[in-house]
Amino acid sequence: MGIEAEIKKIGVQAKLASAGARRASTAQKNRGLDEIAQHLVNASDDLIAANAKDLEAARASNLDAASLDRLILTKSGIQAMSEGLQQICALEDPVGKISQMAARPNGLEIGKMRTPIGVIGMIYESRPNVTIDAAGLCIKSGNAVILRGGSECIHTNRALFSCISDGLKAADLDPDWVQLIATTDRAAVGALLALDEHVDMIIPRGGKSLIERVAKETRIPILKHLDGNCHLFVNDDADLTMAESLVMNSKTQRYAVCNALETLLIHKALPASFVSDVIIRLVAEGVEVRACQRTLEQVIQQSGVVPASSSDWSTEYLGPVLALKIVDDIDDAIRHINEHGSNHTDTIVTQRLADTQKFMREVDSSSVMVNASTRFADGFEYGLGAEIGISTDKLHARGPVGLEGLTSEKYVVFGQGQIRG
Amino acid sequence: MGIEAEIKKIGVQAKLASAGARRASTAQKNRGLDEIAQHLVNASDDLIAANAKDLEAARASNLDAASLDRLILTKSGIQAMSEGLQQICALEDPVGKISQMAARPNGLEIGKMRTPIGVIGMIYESRPNVTIDAAGLCIKSGNAVILRGGSECIHTNRALFSCISDGLKAADLDPDWVQLIATTDRAAVGALLALDEHVDMIIPRGGKSLIERVAKETRIPILKHLDGNCHLFVNDDADLTMAESLVMNSKTQRYAVCNALETLLIHKALPASFVSDVIIRLVAEGVEVRACQRTLEQVIQQSGVVPASSSDWSTEYLGPVLALKIVDDIDDAIRHINEHGSNHTDTIVTQRLADTQKFMREVDSSSVMVNASTRFADGFEYGLGAEIGISTDKLHARGPVGLEGLTSEKYVVFGQGQIRG
Numbered sequence: 001m002g003i004e005a006e007i008k009k010i011g012v013q014a015k016l017a018s019a020g021a022r023r024a025s026t027a028q029k030n031r032g033l034d035e036i037a038q039h040l041v042n043a044s045d046d047l048i049a050a051n052a053k054d055l056e057a058a059r060a061s062n063l064d065a066a067s068l069d070r071l072i073l074t075k076s077g078i079q080a081m082s083e084g085l086q087q088i089c090a091l092e093d094p095v096g097k098i099s100q101m102a103a104r105p106n107g108l109e110i111g112k113m114r115t116p117i118g119v120i121g122m123i124y125e126s127r128p129n130v131t132i133d134a135a136g137l138c139i140k141s142g143n144a145v146i147l148r149g150g151s152e153c154i155h156t157n158r159a160l161f162s163c164i165s166d167g168l169k170a171a172d173l174d175p176d177w178v179q180l181i182a183t184t185d186r187a188a189v190g191a192l193l194a195l196d197e198h199v200d201m202i203i204p205r206g207g208k209s210l211i212e213r214v215a216k217e218t219r220i221p222i223l224k225h226l227d228g229n230c231h232l233f234v235n236d237d238a239d240l241t242m243a244e245s246l247v248m249n250s251k252t253q254r255y256a257v258c259n260a261l262e263t264l265l266i267h268k269a270l271p272a273s274f275v276s277d278v279i280i281r282l283v284a285e286g287v288e289v290r291a292c293q294r295t296l297e298q299v300i301q302q303s304g305v306v307p308a309s310s311s312d313w314s315t316e317y318l319g320p321v322l323a324l325k326i327v328d329d330i331d332d333a334i335r336h337i338n339e340h341g342s343n344h345t346d347t348i349v350t351q352r353l354a355d356t357q358k359f360m361r362e363v364d365s366s367s368v369m370v371n372a373s374t375r376f377a378d379g380f381e382y383g384l385g386a387e388i389g390i391s392t393d394k395l396h397a398r399g400p401v402g403l404e405g406l407t408s409e410k411y412v413v414f415g416q417g418q419i420r421g
Numbered sequence: 422m423g424i425e426a427e428i429k430k431i432g433v434q435a436k437l438a439s440a441g442a443r444r445a446s447t448a449q450k451n452r453g454l455d456e457i458a459q460h461l462v463n464a465s466d467d468l469i470a471a472n473a474k475d476l477e478a479a480r481a482s483n484l485d486a487a488s489l490d491r492l493i494l495t496k497s498g499i500q501a502m503s504e505g506l507q508q509i510c511a512l513e514d515p516v517g518k519i520s521q522m523a524a525r526p527n528g529l530e531i532g533k534m535r536t537p538i539g540v541i542g543m544i545y546e547s548r549p550n551v552t553i554d555a556a557g558l559c560i561k562s563g564n565a566v567i568l569r570g571g572s573e574c575i576h577t578n579r580a581l582f583s584c585i586s587d588g589l590k591a592a593d594l595d596p597d598w599v600q601l602i603a604t605t606d607r608a609a610v611g612a613l614l615a616l617d618e619h620v621d622m623i624i625p626r627g628g629k630s631l632i633e634r635v636a637k638e639t640r641i642p643i644l645k646h647l648d649g650n651c652h653l654f655v656n657d658d659a660d661l662t663m664a665e666s667l668v669m670n671s672k673t674q675r676y677a678v679c680n681a682l683e684t685l686l687i688h689k690a691l692p693a694s695f696v697s698d699v700i701i702r703l704v705a706e707g708v709e710v711r712a713c714q715r716t717l718e719q720v721i722q723q724s725g726v727v728p729a730s731s732s733d734w735s736t737e738y739l740g741p742v743l744a745l746k747i748v749d750d751i752d753d754a755i756r757h758i759n760e761h762g763s764n765h766t767d768t769i770v771t772q773r774l775a776d777t778q779k780f781m782r783e784v785d786s787s788s789v790m791v792n793a794s795t796r797f798a799d800g801f802e803y804g805l806g807a808e809i810g811i812s813t814d815k816l817h818a819r820g821p822v823g824l825e826g827l828t829s830e831k832y833v834v835f836g837q838g839q840i841r842g
Contacts, residue, residue, distance in 0.1 A: 019756075019759060019783075022782070022783060022785065023782070023783055095782075096782055102804070104802070104803075104804055108793055108797060108802075110803055110804070113781065113782075113789075115782075115785065117815050117816065118785070118815060200815050200816075201815070201816060215640065216640070219636065219637070221642065221814070221815075221816045239838070242838040245838065245840055246838065246840060248840075249840035249841055253840070253841055335440075338440060356835075360534065360833050361443070361444070361516075361517055361534070361536075362440075362443060362444055364443065364536065364539070364831075365831065366831050366832060367831065367832040367833075367834060368534075368831060368832070368833050368834070369833075369834040369835075369836065370834070370835055370836060371835070371836040371837055371838050371839075372529055372834050372835070372836030372838075372839050373836075373839060373840045373841050375840075375841040376529060376834060376836075376839065376841055377832070377834075381525070381529075381841070382525075382531055382832065383523070383525055383531070393642070394538050394539060394621050394622070394642075394829055395538065395621075395622060395642045395816065395817040395829055396816040396817040396829070397829075398829055398830060398831050398832070399831065399832040400832070408815055408816060408817070408818075408819055409819060410785075410786065410787050410788065410789060410819050410820065411787060411788040411789070411798070411803065411819070411820040411821070412781050412788075412789050412790075413788060413789070413790040413791070413793050413797060413798075414777075414790075414791055414792070414793070415790065415791060415792040415793030415794075415797075416792055417660070417663040417666065417667065417792050417793075418792075418793050418794060418797065419666055419667060419669075419670035419674070419794045419796075420670060420674055420794050420796040420797055420802070
């Protein structure tokens, strides 16, 4: 069988399985999750042996240290995956929830019911835990899922997938509910992206080039996460100690994450000493500051501070670099964020209610914050219990996506024989 | 200026205008709607004169009677448009509404705020009222909009657009909030569909070929409405008088609408006399019944009843034809609907709670009903106040789309200086 036919067969099976997934009760779904969690722990040795093969191949092909690090599966990592599934068990089942129920003048009662989306295609790189997280979230939300992990992780993913299949079977659930594209043939991704009759949503997780390729090649709706060019704006009335602490945490707590701070905006009325203090602390942490002309005129020249070029305002550094701009006022800050930002996460530091309201309303980002570190933009921190990704799209779900974002709402109408006149 | 450059300029202007649209208060938006409503009534004579030009051209090009009928603008039609805008004024403004607000253990308060989507591209055919409805809904929901109506309606749309522009200016609002692609050059649609950096959502409204073209050509997310292949299932315990009345209303109240009944499913346990009665009434109304083998074996042969072919199960007739199938039970009915339906609107007639619950949960359609005519699947009937379309998509909004479907939710996070540990 050619790769297109093989992937299409997986798509057809997923569509069939999605009918059962939509019907499954919360108890059935939780039983499946629990069985998979147990199978993972029981299969620890096999999983680690499979992972060793991937690590060996990765070392042989000189994979960079960061990617290698993401690939490693340890006993405690397996334990964490298993506990993650138990946490998903504990989450409220969104499916079947009815809201906005109201009676119409003709007696019809109309509301909205949460319903699974259908078939999810998940395309991702490295990290083996994504295999388990995605399977768990799709099971609980009643969606069938087709998993396509990175080829560098193929042995680990196959072994993890055995635990998923065996767990589903042990819980008397259809094993086709979760399927893995077990080949490393690159054509498989193209074939999956072409299945618009069988797949209802594609979630790409990985580097920008992967996400751009997926967005370009498919007509299936996608839930995508592009850049995280996050801003923090220090307003003229900010508590400066708080502001400094938030800047340091947002920028330096972790660098290579999408919710790290990339551009700092400071109100022009704030004292030059504050700007200097922040710069000194950042530079001391090893952060290079790329500053606007106004900043350079105010602060004493020092190593670690360089002039910003126009491209800095739209760059997601994902490293120890920060762009810094002095702005005229809150309107200037909002304009800058909406023009150069990536609609991910932006914070204002202020004590003024009116400015908070203005910032919250006018900044067009998936997470808008006041007096909080950008690093909190995360499904776990938001209490979603788990996260399948962070969406920078504007439709369907924005920001961290948990179970609710894997469902949509249909109308339900209860009548007593009403006809339209 | 070439057409691509011209449309791109419109896109850039829309993006700029969307910042103001997002900021506008409910009072400002309502004032704009009110001014447009007044300008429409005041410009009645001009509008009717412009419409006459379109009608003349349409007659000269032998446009079919139905299309011609949709094109006509009368004094009472203008009055209705104006009143429609006043109704949108009266609707609750969705923008800025915060829900799901809850405190996290670290004191962060996190919720979701409704926010406009940004720039909407509206591509539609005939009916001049769509120009006003779409402008009104986009203004109230805080979105900038680019309108592209059918070329057969160009003079009317230009005249309507003057009222919109003048109304926005009279209310001190940015006239670029609503823009019209005033050329009939067909390349303009392609140019609009290519503006993925400036347009956030495309809503196509019109025939299937238009919608398929749009879905094929653009990478911008679309809110689309394809077929309305609606079902009604008469369960074994149904009140048969109610069932007959619902069948007749769903099928014959209007034929050429997406929420008309196309396939009737009847439980095999119901008496042959019921099936015959329904058929006789349908045939008497001029409906051709395309029946399954089991039906044909049960009922007396008569004119107006023909055998169904397999393609009938997936056909949206939009006319006086109905497919009829006898099914084994509710599971068979649900399987048939999910396999052959178009995820639009499906009804069960039953008195049993458990079967209602099963049908509501398992039928994967944008509107699932019990004991109600499929004809109720409509934004006005649902109390949305107005409707920009009906979505048969599975993401974002399903079913009739009003103001809420023109917004999405972003996270808002209120802190007191929290940093991540």
